[in-house]
Amino acid sequence: MAVAAGSRVLLVAFTASTAAQNLPLPPLPYAYDALEPHIDATTMEEHHSKHHRAYTNKLNAALETLRGDPATKALAKLGIDTLLQRLDQITDSKLRAAVRNAGGGFVNHELFFATMSPDGGGDIVEHAGLNAAIVSAFGTMAMLKRALSLSALEVFGSGWAWLALDRRSDKLVVQSTPNQDTPAMDASTVPLLGIDVWEHAYYLKHQSRRADYIKDWWHVVSWPEVARRYDAARAATGKAEL
Numbered sequence: 001m002a003v004a005a006g007s008r009v010l011l012v013a014f015t016a017s018t019a020a021q022n023l024p025l026p027p028l029p030y031a032y033d034a035l036e037p038h039i040d041a042t043t044m045e046e047h048h049s050k051h052h053r054a055y056t057n058k059l060n061a062a063l064e065t066l067r068g069d070p071a072t073k074a075l076a077k078l079g080i081d082t083l084l085q086r087l088d089q090i091t092d093s094k095l096r097a098a099v100r101n102a103g104g105g106f107v108n109h110e111l112f113f114a115t116m117s118p119d120g121g122g123d124i125v126e127h128a129g130l131n132a133a134i135v136s137a138f139g140t141m142a143m144l145k146r147a148l149s150l151s152a153l154e155v156f157g158s159g160w161a162w163l164a165l166d167r168r169s170d171k172l173v174v175q176s177t178p179n180q181d182t183p184a185m186d187a188s189t190v191p192l193l194g195i196d197v198w199e200h201a202y203y204l205k206h207q208s209r210r211a212d213y214i215k216d217w218w219h220v221v222s223w224p225e226v227a228r229r230y231d232a233a234r235a236a237t238g239k240a241e242l
Helices: 005-021 041-067 080-084 093-114 128-138 141-154 210-220 223-236
Strands: 159-166 171-178 189-196
Touching: 005 041, 041 093, 080 093, 093 189, 128 141, 128 171, 128 223, 141 159, 141 171, 141 189, 141 210, 159 223, 171 189, 189 223
Parallel strands: none
Antiparallel strands: 159 171, 159 189
């Protein structure tokens, strides 16, 4: 059946509008092999170009469904963190699960990749505020590493371990989440650093040796980026460093 020229224009405009609303796959701030030898290039490429892309595509599909329903259209306009805090407003259980899993996977991986660096690692945080917060909450950097490593090791199956800021107490906390759940689902908690302990994050190099992967991961943690996120989280609650 022939399609009128005007209809083709409308279709192209609609497609372009939908594409413009889609969330892009966040680019890596370094090359796939930049974290060698601690995290191998093949794992990084698979993890970013396939797994993170899959979460991005599934989230965009879920957002398109939300936009297509007048009852949920407003939810699609929220930022993804806010949307994840309002999952109870999505009444369709399958759509709610899609937003939870794909949305969590999208934001978790963005943070995970952004808080690693080829210049990462170390036991000294050159940021007075974050360093003081670590000492206050854990005593020493070594104790923080022990707490977060243990949390990551104890995740049953797939999930994440986190260093987060509890806005209510203005204290750093260590916690874990299953699957692709994120601390950001609670408006009072801001994730600052997270380690992915799904097997796709480490199995090509470390096989089932999660403990070895965790040890290697500490060598690439970008403390300047963690500090930046810490400052931003405190500024948002009116507690920025003077």
